[in-house]
Amino acid sequence: MKYRYIAGACALSLTAACAHAQSLVKVYGVADAGIVLERGGPNGSMDNISSGVASGSRLGFKGKEELGDGLNAFFVIENGFAMDTGKAGQGGLLFGRQALVGLSGAAGSISLGRQYAPYYKALRDIADPFCTGLAGNAQNLFSTLTRVDNSVDYQSPKWHDLQAEVLYGAGEVAGDTAKHRTIGASATYDAGPLTVVLAHHQQGDMAGTAHSRNTMLVGRYRYGDIVFHGAYSRNRDLLGNPSRDALVGVAVRVGPGRWLASLAAHRDDYGRDAQARQAAIGYEYNLSQRTDLYAAYGHIVNRDGAAFHVGNATDDGTGTTGINLGVRHVF
Template sequence: MQKYVMSALALGLVSAVAQAQSSVTVYGVADAGLVLERGGAAGNLQNISSGVGSGSRIGFKGKEDLGGGMSAGFVLENGYTIDTGAAGQGGLLFGRQAYVCLSGKAGAVSMGRQYMPYYKALRDVADPFVTGFAGNAQNLFFPSTRVDNSVEYITPRYNGFSADVMYGFGETAGDSAKNRSIGGSASYDNGPLSLVLAHHQRDNALATAHTRYTMLAGRYRIDGVTGHAAYSRNQDLLGVTSRDALLGVSVAAGAGKFLASYIDHRDDSAAHQRSRQAAIGYLHPLSVRTDLYTAYGRILNRNGANFHVGTATDTGTGTTGFNLGVRHVF
């Protein structure tokens, strides 16, 4: 009799868990393309690359309704290289994202490995290439993307205004400033206009110096044309400051879309290094989930600057890059 009671209780528990779990979704991106690079120190390079426009990935996300306007959720996202099958992000199991979240009327709090507010502003507002292809703004702008051991709070949106703050624990005994990350953004998004002011700072391993990046980015839509602009002031660990400026556009052309951008990077060192990137691209949808793409980017380095044309997942080796490939979203 006891076995039957325990079985009934177990079935009831499983049923309750199944009902409480609102949704679990498996999703991903499969992206592969031909990448031609010119101007590298070791010579020209041709390869089939993964994650040219968007990093190839497989992810799991879920959301549970807790009642009273509260919900719990999670994201576990693995990056992989479709050309070889190897794991991305240095072999991390969930190297793209891994976090748990509680959200409600007062906003959302999440903990784990997450995208920094500065990166989200660059990707979602500033860059017409959405930090992908040969036009990736991170070829010249601040290249970091994620913060480990982080806590993030995103406010509700009110009349188009919202804020996003993040703290990344350095997890070093005796000094909480060592390896610490602090970031945030304030944004306005209403109708055709989007504006965001973002900042990110990271202390070094000794807490004796830090990098610092502050960016103002904007986007404006008029029918099928979207204009993009951004300006960033930066400081590296040696205290050298630099400036990045971006102008870009995306234009609907039938079912497809043309992309173009120009980026100017200047530093204030004694050498006055300077790099300029110009890029164009075209996306042609074959369906809602699949598109063909092509892109071309070129960087001119001056006075010892050494930037390369990369893609969404590759930093690149040359000063000229050409992409041609296919991307499927599932």
């Protein structure tokens, strides 16, 4: 009889442990679909029912386990998909948005896998009032540096309002570690209403003989219900050609809604000196804490051979004018 009690206690203990482990795993996602009208494209106008207009539609799983002494293990796997067709996003990758595992503690966090570049996070989270979504997406003009495969990322703990992040993406080319290698870094000052980030991204080519470079300074300032945004970047492509980008924007909360607006500019500083300017305005109306309606308008003026398009969170776009109307649900 004693052995039965012991076996029963062990079974209850294991069940509780399993239940505890499951409680640390979170299922989350975004379901976003809208109407996208594109004008000014080389092949004429386009009217689309699109997915991921404000935010990329996704299904994700993330978890955390306490290992003791302040050390934690964590993971994130996130699948992107299209609400309009049901197809997988990011070229059909199973977890194309994110796939990473790591450890965190008093000394910071380190993670390995497919993850966001520090440069992109600075643009999305701090610089762009549209959060790289809708027709005002800053990446319509700024470099589209988003995720890095085969990468290891370290984020330091916050110290006197300062924090640093460093990312290394292995090129995984035999015989030369410089081929297709990615290096990214950012330094953040975040105190009260003011946040300033200096970010850098460097991407090597497949030959290992050249690399592109992007360096950006971004800022955000909160004043009550008004948030001001700004960014300035200097770029150099694989051929050594320089260019620069700039953005100013604002987000204003009014009741259950939020107005967004931005002006962005791009200029090539070589040869033809092509340039482009984008103006955008948008509105998000919260139906609840998890569901909102959105509308946005963006327009680009290209000059001297520039050929930029108005896209959104998941689509590069085809025209110089974009209009968005849709709904987003976060779960």
